[in-house]
Amino acid sequence: MSLFEQTLAAQQPDPRARRRRTGWVFLLVAMGLLLILAFAPSTYLVQQPGPVENTLGTTTIKDKEVPIIEINGEQTHKTTGNLDLLTVQLLGDRERPATWLSVIGSWFDRERTVVPIDEIYPAGVTTDQRNEQNQQLMVSSQQDAIAAALKHQGYAVPSHLRVTMIQGGAPADGKLRVGDEVISVNGTPVDDLEGVQKLVKENGTEKALTMEVTRDGAPLKIDMTPTLATASDGSKRAVIGVGTGEVFDFPFEVKINLADIGGPSAGMMFALGIIDKLSGDDLTGGAHVAGTGTIDAAGNVGPIGGIRQKLYGAKNAGATYFLAPASNCNEVVGHVPDGLRVFSTEKLTDSLKVLDTIKNKGDLDALPTCK
Numbered sequence: 023m024s025l026f027e028q029t030l031a032a033q034q035p036d037p038r039a040r041r042r043r044t045g046w047v048f049l050l051v052a053m054g055l056l057l058i059l060a061f062a063p064s065t066y067l068v069q070q071p072g073p074v075e076n077t078l079g080t081t082t083i084k085d086k087e088v089p090i091i092e093i094n095g096e097q098t099h100k101t102t103g104n105l106d107l108l109t110v111q112l113l114g115d116r117e118r119p120a121t122w123l124s125v126i127g128s129w130f131d132r133e134r135t136v137v138p139i140d141e142i143y144p145a146g147v148t149t150d151q152r153n154e155q156n157q158q159l160m161v162s163s164q165q166d167a168i169a170a171a172l173k174h175q176g177y178a179v180p181s182h183l184r185v186t187m188i189q190g191g192a193p194a195d196g197k198l199r200v201g202d203e204v205i206s207v208n209g210t211p212v213d214d215l216e217g218v219q220k221l222v223k224e225n226g227t228e229k230a231l232t233m234e235v236t237r238d239g240a241p242l243k244i245d246m247t248p249t250l251a252t253a254s255d256g257s258k259r260a261v262i263g264v265g266t267g268e269v270f271d272f273p274f275e276v277k278i279n280l281a282d283i284g285g286p287s288a289g290m291m292f293a294l295g296i297i298d299k300l301s302g303d304d305l306t307g308g309a310h311v312a313g314t315g316t317i318d319a320a321g322n323v324g325p326i327g328g329i330r331q332k333l334y335g336a337k338n339a340g341a342t343y344f345l346a347p348a349s350n351c352n353e354v355v356g357h358v359p360d361g362l363r364v365f366s367t368e369k370l371t372d373s374l375k376v377l378d379t380i381k382n383k384g385d386l387d388a389l390p391t392c393k
Contacts, residue, residue: 071335072109077295095274103306107288110328116143133334156284163286169319171296192263193246203236287326289317307381312336313345321370325349351392
């Protein structure tokens with residue numbers, strides 16, 4: 023090779039060095055993208071299985087171990103097995119959405135679900151407001167669960183309709199107070215919010231209505247004129263701007279000791295736990311049962327959110343049986359983990375029948391399930 027050719031060859035770039043440089047460039051770009059994905063907020067939240075609590079067990083509050091269901095003033099009985107309530111944990115919130123890395127990873131995880139922020143936090147609702155609403159729903163759910171359980175056990179449970187919320191600037195603002203017991207509207211007795219709404223609608227916005235309440239034990243008649251408001255379906259209706267709730271007079275104290283869990287979806291499991299402790303029937307017979315569902319004072323079981331995560335939460339906690347609201351069955355099908363048997367329920371009595379069949383080794387195939 024001539025001197026000229028040697029010089030020219032020396033000036034040519036080494037293909038291996040070029041490939042190494044290109045590889046480093048791609049690696050640095052990939053690392054940069056990963057860093058962006060790790061910290062860049064998305065427009066989504068991620069739902070995953072949350073804590074599981076056995077309603078028949080204990081919890082720690084202020085460094086003291088206490089029963090989750092505590093009954094005072096009435097005889098209770100020993101229980102066995104588990105009646106687990108289930109929760110859903112959110113990655114992200116309104117102010118701090120999930121990162122894109124979390125979102126992408128969750129698309130490949132059967133235990134997680136990616137949901138738009140507005141599906142969990144409606145427009146204009148902050149994280150603190152949603153947490154407060156969930157706590158209120160939990161308290162209301164617990165009261166309904168206690169009422170349903172005690173009524174099933176044959177106890178008399180009188181109830182009253184009380185004002186729980188007053189909208190600022192509404193006709194009721196400055197006239198009614200939170201805690202007022204509602205007796206009647208225009209002389210017609212009422213015992214639920216639907217009854218109040220019906221009578222307000224019939225009254226209209228052209229004249230004042232008279233609401234009879236009891237405040238601090240004293241009867242009062244309060245006049246106010248309803249105003250028009252736009253409902254979620256776009257229709258107009260007469261309103262006075264109050265929320266009401268059913269308040270019960272229980273024959274003895276039933277406390278539910280559970281912190282940092284909100285929402286109404288544990289209602290059915292609370293009711294089953296209360297019945298188990300009062301009845302002495304040992305409802306589970308030692309079986310590990312989990313479940314979810316709202317409940318009203320009449321014992322009707324209603325739908326909940328995040329049932330896919332709750333199915334996996336139950337399986338991960340060791341449950342072999344699962345009680346699901348019948349109204350959630352369309353979300354259950356195709357998402358049941360191996361080794362978990364699901365039964366659908368519409369009423370508290372349906373759930374009790376499932377437990378009795380499990381305990382007595384009856385025909386499980388004859389029970390309703392999700393199909």
